[in-house]
Amino acid sequence: MTSTLETIHDASLAILKNTGMIFHAPEAVDILHKKGCIVEGNRVFFPENVLMDLISSAPESFTLFARNPAFSIEIGTGTPTYSVGYGCPSIIERDGTKRNANFDDYLNFVKLIQGIDNLRINGGIPAQPNDIDMETCSLLMVATALLYSDKCIMAQPGSRQQVEEMFNLAALTSGGMTQMRKEPRIITLINTLTPLQMDAHAVDTLMVHAENGQPIVICSGFMQGTTAPMTMAGSMALGNAETLAGVALTQAIRPGTPVVMAINGSPANMRTGALDIGSPAHAIEVKCCAALSKKYGIPCRCGGTSTDAKSVTAQAGYEAMMTMQTSMESGVDLIIHSAGILNSYAAMSYEKFMLDLEIISKLEYIAAGIPINDKTLALGVIDTVGPGGQYLTHMHTMENCRIEPWQSPIESLVKQESNEGDNDFLIRNLKANVDKRIAAYERPVLPEETVTYIKNFLREKGVPEQDIKRLN
Structure with a gap:
């Protein structure tokens, strides 16, 4: 390598x-x-x-601060930070039908993320609402994440004015802009315009982040054979060049700006022209990106539970497991698209969201290895039971049966005798778990005056009143 x-x-x-x-x-x-x-x-x-x-002035790691200090995260240590699917205009329902995403979907995902411990970044664009004003959509989405979550916040790219407005909004819950510059609160993803370009909005976003000391993810999302060479080596060289140029710009503006390099490319299917994120080539590119970032001493972002499947099927499972396992074993620092993605980044699925959390849970269990201590070795228990004995009724089994083996985050997985197919049974349980988690959501406490400031800020920036009213 x-x-x-x-x-x-x-x-x-x-x-x-x-x-x-x-x-x-x-x-x-x-x-x-x-x-x-x-x-x-x-x-x-x-x-x-x-x-x-x-x-060389880009930091090897940095802290992203949350409103609730318990959710602040260190990015760049080799321990993955998970962020869910991003940029999806559609939702795929449990029966496989596709529809436009709406604001309720965005809010549902914000609530789900808030209630799941190992998802530490909220906001972003897990679902792009199609039923709210597009001119002020980003501002409303950031406000939603601030009001409904106390975790770290991902914002959206935009013009200089739009990004500055998002920063000023976030400062209302962060002790003001001066404090926010001391304790970075907002991370945003920008994409290069492959091949070898960066558009005005991406540059604006990068510059505002660098000027204010907020972390920025710079991603080359090339497509082998269309926006980059067909060969993997050529594509990786091109993607790496684009990302390094973006990193250099951040440091030219403000040395020490927290930055994450990202090469998240995939081949294009030459039969259809579609992106092929379920390809093993994508997994190889994840390994290469992670290794390059370590060479430069810069945190990296790539990978996820990527799949080209259009519904929750075996294909969705094995492709997602392949890329996520590669991401975790390669030491990727920030994994976007960790949960919910279907149809080559084009759609989110509530059921796939829960399935991907199961994948992450299994891989974290594997990565943890075997806990070794006197209690887990259980030599006294082994001696007591002796040759030919049994452990089923021993108190040691009773004390550890809910702790030691891996437990599925998806409840009620024991299938009773019925004519229901295995996949139908799985989908039903995934959906039931989503509904249960949304119903159990508890909104973090935020002073009422801060809520009022946020809503008034939205009004001042032209967010339609009917959209503001959705923040009940």
């Missing part, structure tokens, strides 16, 4: 030096030019020494 990494690294440096990258924002071009990059119009060429000097 070392020689592979070095070759991809060298190729990425050659791309940035000889081919360059376009930034559709004059401010970004000027900043990089002043740092020693070569500029031709909006195309920036990175000399190796300039690039490596810039990215």
Whole structure:
């Protein structure tokens, strides 16, 4: 792997030096030019020494602070932080039908995330509502996450004005902007415009985050054969170059800005042109991204429970397990698309959401290994039972049977004799678990005056009153 990494690294440096990258924002071009990059119009060429000097100031890890300190997280330690599916305009129902996502879906996922311990980041775009005003949608979604959750917050990219408004909104629950700059509260994902471009909104988002010391995830989501070379090596070199250019820009603006590098590419299916995130090539790219990030000393994001399946089927299960296991074994720091994704990132599913939590639970159990101590070795129990004895009725079994073996997060998995098929039984239990968790949701306490400030802020920024009323 070392020689592979070095070759991809060298190729990425050659791309940035000889081919360059376009930034559709004059401010970004000027900043990089002043740092020693070569500029031709909006195309920036990175000399190796300039690039490596810039990215060297990116921190190896950073803390993302939550309103509830118990949910604050350290990103960059090799222990994964999970964030659910992102950017989905549709919902796939339990019977396989697809519909547009709405605000109630977004709110449901915010409530589900709040109630699940190992999901520490809320907000983002698990479901893109189609029934609220698109101009103010991002602001309303961030407000929803702030009001209904006390975990770390993921926001959305946008214009400079939109991102600054989201920051000012978050500051209402963070002790003001000065305190928020000391304790980063908002993380956002931007994507490069492959091949070798970054659009104006992505640059705006990156710049506002860097100026205010808030972490930013910079992702190359290339498609082999369409937006990147068909070969995996060429695609990884291209994706790595794009990501490094973004990291360099953050550090040129403000050295030490928390940043996460992400190469989350997949092949394009040459028969259909569709993205193929269930391919084993995607899993290999996850391993490579994680290894490259360790080489540079920068936290990484990639992987998830990716699948091209269009409903909760065996395909959805084995593809999701493949990529998530690779992500966890590779030491990925931030795993977006950890729960709920179907149909090549195009849709979320409540049932798949619960199934993916089961996958994560199993993999965490495997990763923990065998707990070794006097109690778990149970030598005294073994001696007492002796050859030919039995452990079923021994008190040691009674004391440990609900602790030691892995327990499914999905309840009622014991199937009674019936004509119901195994998959129908599974889907029904997954749906029942979703309903139970949403019903058990408890809204975190937030001072009433803060709630009022948030709603008034939304009114000032033009969010329609009918949308604000949905934040009951």
